[in-house]
Amino acid sequence: MSQDNPLIFLIDTVFSIYIAIMLLRFILQQVGADFYNPVSQFVVKITQPVVKVCRRMVPSAGKIDTATLLLVILLMLIKMVLLLSIAGYPINPGQLLSKSLYDLVSLTFDIFIFALFIQAILSWVNPDPYHPVSSILRSLTHPVLRHIQKYIPPIGGIDISTLVALIGLMFIKRVVLQLFQLL
DSSP: OOOOOOOHHHHHHHHHHHHHHHHHHHHHHHHHTTTTHHHHHHHHHHHHHHHHHHHHSSOOOBEEEEEEHHHHHHHHHHHHHHHHHHOOOOOHHHHHHHHHHHHHHHHHHHHHHHHHHHHHHHHHSSSOOTTTHHHHHHHHHHHHHHHHHHHHOTTTTTHHHHHHHHHHHHHHHHHEEEEHOOO
């Protein structure tokens, strides 16, 4: 698709940001992040109007907020349809669904990788542990880091678990996405 088209840029950017926030809402629910954290509140308030409508039709499956997850996939599909239509490409429903699921998996990995990266950088400047962003980052990264920290203790007082997690997630992302392309 032509990135020179300002309408394609605008639609891609706005949808991508909102989809990322919507997926972050889903992930924060899954990791049990503090609902009263200001960052969580922002995410909930910006996504609640759409999620509220969808929840009337799509019930949760246990602890999984299926309405939010379905909205993420639906927004990805809408984005792809709009971008393809504007660019003048044909629309293949099977390829659209496949590309949307591929993008969902990729974005999920990217959120965790980004959270780990930011947490690593913040650890160098010793941030306030009670800051809302620090709290959210801990909520996001703890499920990944706790497994690694069991097997790799700090070496000489330096915790390399974040580095191992970053490399591991980037490797797993590449493997998963490569397998996804084979299907």
